[in-house]
Amino acid sequence: MLPNTTAKQLLLWISILMLTLQLSAQVVIGTPNLGFSQACANASFNDYSASFIFSPENALAPSNQFTVEMSDASGDFSQATVVFTSNPGAITISPATVSFSIPETAAGENYRIRIKSSAPIATSAPSAPFASYYKSQDAPFTINNLVETAAFCSGGSYLLTIDNPGTGSNDSPLNYPALTFNWFRETGPTTSEFITQGESLEVNSVGTYFVETNYGTCTSNSFSNRVTVTEVTNGQATAAIVSSLGNPYCPEQGLTTLSTLGGNSYQWFKDGAIIPGATNQMYQTNESGTFSVQVDLGACSASGSINLESLLFDSSINVDDVNTIEEGESLTVTITHLANQPIFEWYLNDNLIADATSNSYEVSEVGDYTVVITETQGCEGSLSYDFIVEEALDPFPAVAQIPNIVSPNGDNINDTWIIPQQFVSGTNTEINIYNNRGTLVFKSNNYQNDWPQTDLGLNSINQVYYYIITTTDNKTEKGSITIIR
Template structure:
């Protein structure tokens, strides 16, 4: 034995055991494990993955047994950050390793990978199988790897000397300001070297110390990213008692402005002004006042100021609420343009939330005498608007509504539509109705006047250009296929007579087309089944279909002799009426079963066995001489011979044959005493090996020479004339059927 083969024996033995286990228990996929990167010299197996744009190449090792199909693929999948495979990420796909039981898979981390509990698994596709999950690993894709910068409220200004003095009882917010999407990461904040619990990009501070932050890339990867920020030293300083001088008013009228001023000024400090807690200015030296403009949308709110400077602590004043008095809105209840017919009027109205308002309507920019209510009944064409004045309080203000045009129409357009979802030859009923009424105005604009005028018009429905008696409403209901046609609507109002668009209506006949057959089972290749319908097909246009394909048969009754799904299509009133499906199938003889195996029944001589049949509508049992034995579903048999069951199912007759034989009561002898005393002179075999004409018995002498060869052995060896030159001679026998060896052994002949 060569050394290499000798050394491989333990491995081969293990593979043999593994393959044996796999054959017993099915496909085995082992959990993937980290592997060495072959492209890096001296690289060890990884324990954590810290990927980036500069490096993102890792390997796992995978083993499996015993076999897969030729089209199989191995797919490496990654869990979410918590190790859950509810929605795994595909990392790699391998299709050329279906005979390699131990190989490495290369992969790269997705750019959104961040966590400390990721796991792998491998999935095979043919057969479908999933390996156990791997151990948990820390994995991060490091896409930000620069030093962080922090400042107060992320304003981008790092304080001189990196120091901020904080007044007792106050707090300050430090935040990262050089990351475009800071919320995409978690962070580690430190106070004088101690790790804090805060993980967001900002931290609120009220305790002195030296503060720094870095991106949290986990225990193993954070150091390689080098994201540690600048430091800011927070110290306790003396308070200046910052406050906003009381303003002359805190409630402004529309259009007014107000100057807020700090109580500390002209000392070279920086000021930051806040509204509702958010900075509205940058820190500016000596910016101790701020102008609030009531013309600015949303100016209302709480204003405060923050002061900072050398040898003083940063502190913020209490807030002052600035509001707008008597602000209100006004809007017309209708949008224009509006249509005014000769001799008619149009009601204008407005909505306002002003307190104690007064009203004045205008036409063509001129006040209308006496039109001082919030509604006005217009009877002339022109452009209208409403002026609302709010009275009382510190302010008096005026606002005007949007303008609305009232104009006579030059013409109308009428549009009708289906009142519900409609498809030709699908609906069995439909309602048509007025959809829109549009007025065309002299200036070329269009106005939707449906709501205003839909009930003012009179109507007449037409089918195929002919008026329909009694159909004079704004809608029409169609319920039968006899009403199929082209519909239009003619309207009338004060001499205007618009005609609508045309809608086609093709309704499906509200009836069912049913086909039927006496049976759906073909007994044999020569069987035929007739499929018909109670619907009168004479003179109609129809198609018989098999498996969705036209058979081009013109008979009203279809005769079929092959399996398939059959249906009927009938053209009626312009629509195709489709019948039910009838599935014709061949007879399945396996539906008839007997409680026997291999069509053979073996019983002890003198005993009996009950044979039971299932699945048929009727039964007839026959002996080999065609004698009818029974017509029930079971029969008790004790006589050897051949039997036949004729079972009837769905009009089809199925034949099943079987045999009954007596059980052998002795085994194959291995000794013959050929002394002519009439006892044990011949080698006698059990019936099992003598009744079958296809069983061949062959006997050989001690030299391997064939001395006897017989099909359907007659228990007649050795014959009386056979000569045995020795006292005890040993012969060898083989009992076989075709090429299959049934029995083999020795025969000792004693004279």
């Protein structure tokens, strides 16, 4: 037996050795692979993923946390934003995939991310650069009061501005102070040239102009209507008139706003007679008739007219053009409307449904449907909606073999990779799909027969992916998947 002092010294040396080994433990984190090419987020979508490898796995302490840092728009991490932090000890197996959301301040073309671990401390190399924008306003908006034409006198100019607030449901991007705007002039049916940035554009050359919210290379729905600007060299220009409620319109909806191009002064007429006091760019009315306007442009003038007619009520339907129901299920179809004393008629395959006379109908059969709404008081007339109800496709059909061809072209045939039922949802089978560079692009333990879930960026060349299927009893299936157009 060792003397007491010797035993204590030995325990001390063992403790020092263990601490030294722990302090010297290191982990190497590979460069993160992005699960996307651009991060173009908005209020309804802001979910992105990245995968990474690390080694050795046993170097991680039980308290380790992985974080994902996002650089600024130039790729600089000096003031990085943490967009993901794992729970302590949650990630222990390499490779790993993490999901995160981009900050609402993101706006640039050269963001990067990197992965960091806390125990032991390690940092990966930055990812490839990517464009990242949070689209705080992602809806069409109006300029020039939605008037599609404008004119300037020779030697002069015309100022195009973004409407704020504009009429109707216009979501003016000027309500979002951080946004900037790019103005363009059309150069062809599908081409345009950049003019300048700003909230307005002073035009002194003819052409068709529009403006987009500046979201870089991210596609967006935040764009304006087109305005065609002409030059008046002599005589009068044409002053287009736009009705905010459309034309025809229904007076039951209230006043409609008539708008024309911008000028120095205005005079409105109804059926050829001057409307006293109607001397602004916009005029409101709930009448029908021929409305015209004279616009003073300075060295020249413009005039225009509109034959304003009444229309029916507003209405909407709560289903899509094509809908699906499973056997034994039903679909409640409802018409929301502003009709006075309406009558409803429902048709299935062009046959009147005798007992369907209200604004709602419980659909339990597949087929082609039509509903006709007739207003019997006020703006008398009818509107109709057509929709189709189909039998829902079985998401887990019985297939005998694992397919090696997928054609995601939207024809409901081989659009996704449908595999035998023993590998899908509820079997806890692990599905891993890699691209031809060996990068993991999909992983699931609850596969829903729904890959690919996003556009794979197909070109004229078929793409090949590779899969590994691992069951709970460690049996594997391997093979390739060819994605064809």
